[in-house]
Amino acid sequence: MEYKARTVPLELQLFEVLHMRTDLGEKEMQNYFNLKKGYEGELRFDSFTNELTLDCLILNDLLLKAGNNTFQIDTLLIADTIYIYEVKNFEGDFYYKDDRLLSQSNYEVSNPLTQLSRAESLLRQLLQSIGITTSINSSVVFVNPAFTLYQAPIDKPIIYPTQLNRYMKQLNSVPSRIGKKHKALADKLISMHLTESPYQQLPEYEYGELRKGVVCRGCGAFIDTVVGLYCICRRCETKEAIREAILRTVQEFKLLFPNELITTSAIYDWCGQLIQKQRIKRILERHFKHISNNRWSYFE
Ligand SMILES: [Zn+2]
Known part of the structure; x- marks a missing residue:
């Protein structure tokens, strides 16, 4: 069950309006395109999690702080385990080499596995600080059906587009019953959610x-x-x-x-x-x- 809805990020809302009313520079257009694509990918993943029959609470798009570190979680699912997902809408052919993710033209993108392990570690610290010791299961999800990863490592927590249906089926078969403590945790996380991201780079305009x-x-x-x-x-x-x-x-x-x-x-x-x-x-x-x-x- 969706417990916290995803909303269109402010940055993206601004770009949606600005691109009609001004001529965005090349860099801004790229930024707009990336934001839009990322958001569409998240919505695509939501279309899968919305169909889950597993008794769980889904918190979309959390921005949290542990100590001085801010971190973002695309999707967090509370059942007897906490599941977190880093969603990527990459399209085309990529390859994996020495823990780096490169496009076919050798352009390096941030490795989502690194982002994921940072988020997991910070979430664990945050949970510890409020006395919660539930285990965390984290995955990177590539949602775009036109994504291929060559030399993909098999020992990494990655869900590929072709595995999404099967993954959701497996998740549905996990025994789970949501109770008061799960709801309390969900409410606590929502209360800690930050609304202004330090990462957001708002476009300038007059x-x-x-x-x-x-x-x-x-x-x-x-x-x-x-x-x-x-x-x-x-x-x-x-x-x-x-x-x-x-x-x-x-x-x-x-x-x-x-x-x-x-x-x-x-x-x-x-x-x-x-x-x-x-x-x-x-x-x-x-x-x-x-x-x-x-x-x-x-x-x-
Ligand atoms: Zn028209």
Whole structure:
């Protein structure tokens, strides 16, 4: 049972919006692509763990701290043993040599086994500090069906795409019954979860350099046609109620500029002056709390 849901990382959310509104540099595009791919891999692994019939608690995406060390766990499963998984969505041919993982063009990627053993060790320290001695079983999972590892070591805790179904079946046959102490441990770990990652490298951007407008939810193009109560995309013909489109665009604004006030003028400008101010004002009034005094008028 999923006990802690996975959410889209902030970095990835920002990139999703930014790549439509600005031209990302090559390095940023690569970063965006990697984040997206990694996240898709995690969702793919979730589609397997969600099907488990084993009585267990699944905590997705934990960021924890043991002493001064921060570590991340893609998936942690609590049963009578604690299982942790480092999920990788690598695609293509790789080979393993002297504890290193290299792509076919000899490009070295961080060895996930090293990341995994660090996470396991730090998790053990953290558990010890709260008096828990449950054993930990950890694995690296390669989820992409188009991944091949040459010279793969057979004595390492790796689950390959072709083994995932069988692995899950085996896990289902492990006797397990979740009780109070398992729940207490899950709650404890969730309470220790950090929300701001020291690893995250948020992209830099400024309001002035971003393209303003309403982005089509269907294809990502900027909308230039409003008919009656609808925004219409001329590229893909997606039709969306203005209200929905505005609220979506306000969410983007809030995500990118959490410290800016939401005012009618700000949103009017952010939407590329496509929709009348009066209409924006009415929508904001209906969906946000209007705060108004002598000096300010804004929405929360
Ligand atoms: Zn479109």
